Amino acid sequence: MFRLRRSRVFLVLAVFAVVALYHFTSFGDLGYGDDTSVEGLKNLASKGPKDSTSTSPTESNVAPDGSTVYKDAVTKEPTAGDILSAASDSDQSHDKQTTSTASALSAKDTDEDPKTTKSEQLSPSSEGQDAEEPIGLKDNTKSKDEPATVPEAPADPVIDTTPEIHGKGRFEIIAADDDDGTQKIHWSQLPEHFPIPTKSLIPLPTGKAKAIPKIQHPKFPNETSEEKIARETKLETIKKTFAFSWDGYRKNAWMQDELSPVSGKYRNPFCGWAATLVDSLDSLWMLGMKAEFEEAVEAVRKLDFTTSIRNDLPLFEVTIRYLGGLVAAYDLSGSKYKILLDKAVELAEVLMGAFDTPNRMPMTYYLWKPTFASQPHRAKTRVVLAEIGSLSMEFTRLAQITKETKYYDAIARITDELEKWQDNTKLPGLWPLKVDASGCKKPESIYVSPMAFSAQKGASFANEQYPQIPSTSDATSSGGQVGNEARKVERSRDVDSDRPTTNNGDGMEKRQVSVDNDPSSESANPKPDCVPQGLNSPPGGGWDDFTIGAMADSVYEYLPKEYMLLGGLEKKYQTMYEMAADATKKHLLFRPMIEDEERRLLVAAQVSTSGRPNRPRDPEIKPQQSHLGCFAGGMFAVGAKIFDRKDDLDVAKRLTDGCVWAYEMTTTGIMPEHFLVVPCVDMEVCPFNKTLWYEKLHPYHLQARPQTPVPQSTLGDDDKESSAQAGGKIGSSSSAAPDPHAMKQAALDKRQLGEIENDKLIQTGKEKDGEELLDRASNTAVDQENDGSKEDDEARQKTAKAANETASSSDTENNPTRTTVEDQAAEPMLPVVEAYTPPPVPSQEQYALGRIRDEKLPKGVTKITASRYILRPEAIESVFIMYRVTGDDYWRTKGWKMFTSIQNYTRAEFGASAISNVMSENPYPVDEMESFWLAETLKYFYLLFSEPDFYSLDDYVLYDFLATFDKRGKM
Numbered sequence: 001m002f003r004l005r006r007s008r009v010f011l012v013l014a015v016f017a018v019v020a021l022y023h024f025t026s027f028g029d030l031g032y033g034d035d036t037s038v039e040g041l042k043n044l045a046s047k048g049p050k051d052s053t054s055t056s057p058t059e060s061n062v063a064p065d066g067s068t069v070y071k072d073a074v075t076k077e078p079t080a081g082d083i084l085s086a087a088s089d090s091d092q093s094h095d096k097q098t099t100s101t102a103s104a105l106s107a108k109d110t111d112e113d114p115k116t117t118k119s120e121q122l123s124p125s126s127e128g129q130d131a132e133e134p135i136g137l138k139d140n141t142k143s144k145d146e147p148a149t150v151p152e153a154p155a156d157p158v159i160d161t162t163p164e165i166h167g168k169g170r171f172e173i174i175a176a177d178d179d180d181g182t183q184k185i186h187w188s189q190l191p192e193h194f195p196i197p198t199k200s201l202i203p204l205p206t207g208k209a210k211a212i213p214k215i216q217h218p219k220f221p222n223e224t225s226e227e228k229i230a231r232e233t234k235l236e237t238i239k240k241t242f243a244f245s246w247d248g249y250r251k252n253a254w255m256q257d258e259l260s261p262v263s264g265k266y267r268n269p270f271c272g273w274a275a276t277l278v279d280s281l282d283s284l285w286m287l288g289m290k291a292e293f294e295e296a297v298e299a300v301r302k303l304d305f306t307t308s309i310r311n312d313l314p315l316f317e318v319t320i321r322y323l324g325g326l327v328a329a330y331d332l333s334g335s336k337y338k339i340l341l342d343k344a345v346e347l348a349e350v351l352m353g354a355f356d357t358p359n360r361m362p363m364t365y366y367l368w369k370p371t372f373a374s375q376p377h378r379a380k381t382r383v384v385l386a387e388i389g390s391l392s393m394e395f396t397r398l399a400q401i402t403k404e405t406k407y408y409d410a411i412a413r414i415t416d417e418l419e420k421w422q423d424n425t426k427l428p429g430l431w432p433l434k435v436d437a438s439g440c441k442k443p444e445s446i447y448v449s450p451m452a453f454s455a456q457k458g459a460s461f462a463n464e465q466y467p468q469i470p471s472t473s474d475a476t477s478s479g480g481q482v483g484n485e486a487r488k489v490e491r492s493r494d495v496d497s498d499r500p501t502t503n504n505g506d507g508m509e510k511r512q513v514s515v516d517n518d519p520s521s522e523s524a525n526p527k528p529d530c531v532p533q534g535l536n537s538p539p540g541g542g543w544d545d546f547t548i549g550a551m552a553d554s555v556y557e558y559l560p561k562e563y564m565l566l567g568g569l570e571k572k573y574q575t576m577y578e579m580a581a582d583a584t585k586k587h588l589l590f591r592p593m594i595e596d597e598e599r600r601l602l603v604a605a606q607v608s609t610s611g612r613p614n615r616p617r618d619p620e621i622k623p624q625q626s627h628l629g630c631f632a633g634g635m636f637a638v639g640a641k642i643f644d645r646k647d648d649l650d651v652a653k654r655l656t657d658g659c660v661w662a663y664e665m666t667t668t669g670i671m672p673e674h675f676l677v678v679p680c681v682d683m684e685v686c687p688f689n690k691t692l693w694y695e696k697l698h699p700y701h702l703q704a705r706p707q708t709p710v711p712q713s714t715l716g717d718d719d720k721e722s723s724a725q726a727g728g729k730i731g732s733s734s735s736a737a738p739d740p741h742a743m744k745q746a747a748l749d750k751r752q753l754g755e756i757e758n759d760k761l762i763q764t765g766k767e768k769d770g771e772e773l774l775d776r777a778s779n780t781a782v783d784q785e786n787d788g789s790k791e792d793d794e795a796r797q798k799t800a801k802a803a804n805e806t807a808s809s810s811d812t813e814n815n816p817t818r819t820t821v822e823d824q825a826a827e828p829m830l831p832v833v834e835a836y837t838p839p840p841v842p843s844q845e846q847y848a849l850g851r852i853r854d855e856k857l858p859k860g861v862t863k864i865t866a867s868r869y870i871l872r873p874e875a876i877e878s879v880f881i882m883y884r885v886t887g888d889d890y891w892r893t894k895g896w897k898m899f900t901s902i903q904n905y906t907r908a909e910f911g912a913s914a915i916s917n918v919m920s921e922n923p924y925p926v927d928e929m930e931s932f933w934l935a936e937t938l939k940y941f942y943l944l945f946s947e948p949d950f951y952s953l954d955d956y957v958l959y960d961f962l963a964t965f966d967k968r969g970k971m
Contacts, residue, residue: 194358590679652885
C-alpha cells in the first residue's frame with residue numbers, strides 16, 4: 001500500500017515537471033517570435049492610427065513645415081543579404097531559421113571614405129580604417145605607444161546578489177572572439193507596429209527663448225598670487241590623476257567598457273561599446289587633452305552600434321553613457337567632429353525601436369535582435385522610475401542638433417504622462433520607484449488553478465473558446481509580448497520586501513484570468529483584454545516607495561535642466577519641478593541627529609505608503625542617506641536660482657553639507673553607498689541624545705513581553721473554574737488528568753536538578769520505586785496512544801495518581817530522603833558538578849557599545865547598510881555647484897579633503913578602484929573602475945578648482961555631461 005502511494009506521489013510530481021517544462025519552453029523565451037504569442041498586439045497594431053506619410057521609415061525626416069532635416073547619417077535602404085539565422089547564435093539556439101536584411105549605415109563625412117569593418121560579411125558600412133588597432137595620431141605627444149586593441153583577458157565577473165526584477169543595467173558578458181568564425185547578428189530597420197503619424201509628432205517648442213536668471217555668484221573674491229599658485233597646483237594634481245586612470249584604460253582595456261584597475265584586465269558590463277571611452281570624451285576635451293581626445297574620436301569610428309554582446313539593451317544606461325557622451329563631445333568640440341554626430345544618430349535609430357509600443361512608453365530593456373524586435377510588444381508593468389523618466393536631456397539635445405522631431409517626441413510623451421500622474425500618486429507631487437508603464441489595465445478577474453491554467457495554455461490563443469490570459473509582469477526582460485505576459489504573477493511588493501504577498505491562504509499565489517474558472521466555458525459577454533490607462537502604480541501592490549535617491553534621482557534632476565535646455569519655452573518642466581520640490585520638503589527631508597548641534601544638516605529619506613494615512617504605521621519612513629541622493633543639493637541650488645525660490649538655497653546648502661559630513665564621519669574620509677541615521681524629533685533644536693542613539697541601535701532590547709490573558713468569553717465553564725483556581729492560568733487545576741508525557745518530562749527535570757554524583761542521582765528506594773512506577777505509567781500511556789486504543793479514563797487517572805503519589809511520597813514523609821552515611825561510604829565519592837548558569841543579558845548600553853565597536857559606527861549612525869564606494873560623483877557635483885552659486889571658499893576646502901581621501905584609498909596599479917568598506921582602515925579593492933570616474937567625478941573636481949568662468953553655469957547646462965547651451969537663446 002505504501003509503495004502504491006509513493007508511486008502516485010512520484011507520478012504527480014512528474015506530471016508537474018512536464019507541465020512546467022512545457023510552459024517555460026513554449027512561451028518563456030522572449031526571443032521566440034511565433035504568431036500566436038503576439039496575436040493580441042498584432043490585432044491592436046492593425047487597429048492603430050496609420051498615416052500614409054509615415055509608412056516609409058525615411059518619411060520621418062520631414063519636418064512639420066515640410067523642410068528636409070538631418071537624414072544623411074543613416075541610410076534607410078536595406079542592402080541585399082540575409083541576417084544570420086537566430087538559431088546559429090548560442091543565445092537563441094532554439095529560434096526558427098529567420099532571414100532579414102541589414103540596413104546600410106554610412107556616415108557621409110566628406111573627409112573620409114567609408115570602408116567595411118574587418119571580416120564581417122553582413123556588417124553595415126562605416127567610416128574608419130581596416131587596421132587591427134585604433135589609429136594613433138602623429139601629434140600625440142603624451143605617448144608613442146599605440147593602445148592595446150585585444151586586451152589579455154577579461155576580469156573575473158563580479159557576483160551580483162541583487163535580486164533581478166526586469167534585467168540589469170550592469171550585466172557582465174564574456175564576448176566571443178571576433179576571429180572564431182561566428183558571424184554577428186545585426187539590428188536592422190523594421191517597420192513600426194504602432195507608428196505616430198508625422199503630423200501628430202510633438203515638435204520642439206519654438207519662439208524666442210526666455211531670459212533665465214543667472215545661476216553663478218555675481219562676484220567671486222579676488223585671489224592672491226599665493227592662493228592662485230595653490231589652486232593651480234591642486235588643479236594639476238587632479239589632471240594627473242585623470243591622465244593616470246585614462247592611460248591605464250588605454251593600455252589595458254582599450255575599446256572595452258571598463259578597466260579593472262587592480263588586475264589590469266577589463267570588463268564589459270554594458271554592451272561592449274567602449275563605455276569608458278565614449279563617456280569620457282567631453283572630459284578629455286575640457287581638461288585640454290586634445291591629442292587623447294582625437295585618438296578616442298578615431299576609435300569611435302570603429303564602434304558598431306547595430307550589434308552587441310548583450311541580447312538586451314539597457315535603455316537608460318546606453319542613453320546616458322553612450323548617446324550622452326557622443327552628443328556632449330560633439331557640442332563641446334564646436335561641432336567639428338561629424339563622426340560623433342553620425343554615431344549618435346546611428347545609436348539613436350537603434351534605441352527608437354524601444355519606443356514602438358501601443359502607448360509609446362519604452363521597453364527599458366530592449367531585445368534588439370530582429371527575431372524579437374520584429375514582433376509587437378508593450379512596456380512592462382513594473383519599471384524603475386529613473387529608467388523610464390531620465391531620457392529627456394540626451395534625446396532633446398539630439399533633436400535640437402539634427403532637427404529630427406521624432407527624438408523629442410519620444411521623450412515628450414513620457415513627460416506628458418508623468419505630468420498627468422504627478423498629482424494623483426499615493427504621495428502627490430512625487431512618483432513611486434516602480435511604475436506600471438504598460439498602458440494596460442486588466443479587468444476584474446477571478447482565480448484559476450495552476451493546473452487549469454496549464455490545461456488551457458496554448459489553445460487559448462488558437463481558439464477563442466478559451467479565455468485570454470491578461471498581461472502581467474515578466475521578470476526576464478522589460479519588453480513583453482502580448483498573450484505571453486501572463487506567465488508571471490505580480491507580487492504586492494518587490495522580491496526583497498518584508499511585506500506579505502497576496503495569496504489564497506494555502507501558500508499558492510493566485511493567477512488571474514478574465515473569465516470563468518472552467519477553461520472550456522465561454523463568456524457570453526467577454527471583457528476587454530486591456531483597458532487603456534496612463535502611468536500607474538504596479539498592479540497587485542498596496543504600497544509604493546518614494547524617494548529622490550536611488551532609482552528616482554535623475555528624473556527630478558532633469559526637470560530644471562530640461563527647462564533651461566528648452567530656453568524656458570516649456571512651462572510644464574518648471575511646474576513639475578516646483579511640485580516635486582515642495583513635496584520633497586514636506587514628506588522626505590529630515591534633520592539627522594549628530595554630535596555637532598550647530599551643524600544643521602538635511603537628508604532625504606525614503607517613504608513607503610499605501611496612500612491611506614489612517615492605517616497604522618502609514619507612512620513608513622526610512623531615515624536613510626544615500627550617495628546617489630547627494631545630487632539633491634545641487635538641484636535645489638539651481639532651482640532656487642532659475643525659479644526664484646530663495647528659501648530653497650538654504651535647503652541646498654544643508655543637503656550638500658549633509659553629504660560632506662557623511663564623508664568626514666568615516667574611517668577613510670569617504671562616504672558609504674548608503675546608511676541609516678537617527679532623525680531629529682525637532683528640526684530646529686536637536687541636541688545629541690546618547691540614550692536615544694543606543695535605543696535605536698537595539699530598539700527591542702529588554703522589552704518585556706506581557707502575558708496576554710485569554711479572554712474569558714472564549715473559555716467554557718469548566719475552563720473558567722480551573723482558571724480561577726490556578727490564578728487565571730489554563731491547565732493548572734489539580735483535578736485535571738495529568739499528561740503522561742509531561743509527567744515523564746517532569747521526572748527527568750527533577751532528576752537533572754538533583755544532587756549529581758558521577759551522573760547518577762542518589763536516591764532512596766522509595767524514590768526509585770516511584771520513578772519506575774512513573775516511567776511505567778507514562779510509557780504505558782504512550783504505547784496506548786500509539787496503538788490507537790482507548791482505555792477507560794478512570795483507570796488512567798488512577799494509575800497516574802498512584803504514580804504521582806509514590807513519586808512525591810519522599811517529600812511528605814518524615815524519614816530521610818537520602819541514603820545513610822554508611823550507604824554513601826560504600827560508594828566512591830566524586831566531585832559535585834555545579835548546575836549551568838547562563839551568562840547575564842547585556843544591558844542596553846553594553847549591546848550598543850558592542851555594535852559601535854564592531855561596526856565602527858559614527859555617532860548618530862545606526863547601521864551602514866552598504867559600506868562600499870564605487871567612485872560616485874554625486875557629492876562632489878553638488879559641492880562644485882554650491883561653490884559656483886555662493887562663491888564661498890568653504891566648498892573648495894571641503895572638496896579638496898574629499899579628493900585627497902579618495903586618492904589615498906582608491907589608487908590602484910592601473911587606475912582607481914572601487915573599495916569594499918569605507919569604515920575599514922585597509923579597505924579591500926573591488927577591481928572596478930566605472931566609466932563615471934573619468935566622465936563625471938574627476939571632471940567635477942577639476943571644475944571646482946578652475947576659474948569660475950570656466951564653463952560657467954550661466955552658459956552651459958550641466959547634466960551627467962555638459963551640453964552646449966547658451967541661455968540667451970543661442971544654441
